[in-house]
Amino acid sequence: MASIDDLKKITSQVRRDIVRMVHTVQSGHPGGSLGCADFLTALYFHSMHHHTDFKMDGKNEDLFFLSNGHISPVFYSVLARSGYFDVKELASFRKINTRLQGHPTTHEHLPGVRIASGSLGQGMSVAIGAALTKKLNKDPHLVFSLHGDGELQEGQNWEAILFAPHNQVDNLIITIDVNGQQIDGPTSKVLSLDSLKTKFEAFNWTVLAMNGNDMDDVVAVLDKAKSMTGQGKPICILMKTEMGKGVDFMEGSHEWHGIAPNDDQLAKALAQLPETLGDY
Numbered sequence: 001m002a003s004i005d006d007l008k009k010i011t012s013q014v015r016r017d018i019v020r021m022v023h024t025v026q027s028g029h030p031g032g033s034l035g036c037a038d039f040l041t042a043l044y045f046h047s048m049h050h051h052t053d054f055k056m057d058g059k060n061e062d063l064f065f066l067s068n069g070h071i072s073p074v075f076y077s078v079l080a081r082s083g084y085f086d087v088k089e090l091a092s093f094r095k096i097n098t099r100l101q102g103h104p105t106t107h108e109h110l111p112g113v114r115i116a117s118g119s120l121g122q123g124m125s126v127a128i129g130a131a132l133t134k135k136l137n138k139d140p141h142l143v144f145s146l147h148g149d150g151e152l153q154e155g156q157n158w159e160a161i162l163f164a165p166h167n168q169v170d171n172l173i174i175t176i177d178v179n180g181q182q183i184d185g186p187t188s189k190v191l192s193l194d195s196l197k198t199k200f201e202a203f204n205w206t207v208l209a210m211n212g213n214d215m216d217d218v219v220a221v222l223d224k225a226k227s228m229t230g231q232g233k234p235i236c237i238l239m240k241t242e243m244g245k246g247v248d249f250m251e252g253s254h255e256w257h258g259i260a261p262n263d264d265q266l267a268k269a270l271a272q273l274p275e276t277l278g279d280y
Contacts, residue, residue, distance in 0.1 A: 002045040007215050009276040011041045015246045016273045017077035021093040023266045031256035033074035035179050035241035039212050040078045047222040052083040054111035062141045067123020068148035069103040079112040090280045121154025128164050131172040145174045150182030153191045164234040165204035173225045175237040181254040200236045212239035
């Protein structure tokens with residue numbers, strides 16, 4: 001289990017991986033990936049009990065499902081850095097006939113990927129199904145998932161949000177990346193979500209708040225969430241992040257949702273992100 005200082009160092013390297021991967025092919029989604037780097041690093045290097053000897057059935061370990069699959073750069077980096085596959089494979093991101101496609105898929109058999117998540121709004125349903133399977137199999141491990149706030153504009157989520165507490169899926173911890181941005185602009189203008197806390201609590205979830213760009217808070221809230229499982233309710237973490245976090249000219253703007261930095265912008269970004277584990 002990594003220390004807070006180690007987690008921060010890993011996160012810096014993950015952010016370097018993200019901007020380099022997207023720059024190389026001039027394609028991908030850096031904004032949300034950068035914003036979620038702290039969370040996914042903490043999840044894989046601190047909070048989850050998982051095996052890098054990957055098996056699709058996921059028995060006897062915690063599981064993670066990425067629902068907002070467009071932030072694949074951060075997912076791939078964390079999987080590689082935690083040992084699921086060789087870090088050098090990150091250089092193949094979004095290239096033809098490679099395992100690291102723009103959205104994670106399963107037919108390439110990339111270790112760590114359990115669902116194809118290009119279509120938004122489906123990950124919560126899958127996570128609930130996996131959590132129910134663990135309960136039926138008397139497997140005490142947990143299921144985690146990550147979702148974008150704009151993704152909650154998809155109706156399927158709200159059926160799932162009703163279903164989980166009704167069926168006491170209390171081995172489930174979902175996290176919503178509340179960055180307030182989506183590809184077409186601020187979520188408040190595209191389709192306002194209003195108070196997610198009020199909504200989830202009305203649907204009978206336990207709701208926690210997290211600063212997703214403060215590693216101390218990320219670790220503390222994940223630990224708290226784990227301690228509250230098994231009490232009859234699913235848990236939702238509302239994670240406030242800043243899109244583009246760590247690269248000053250990308251921060252806080254939906255414009256970096258899905259565009260790549262040019263050569264000069266890459267150099268500026270890397271200058272702000274210390275190399276801590278060695279670039280691929």
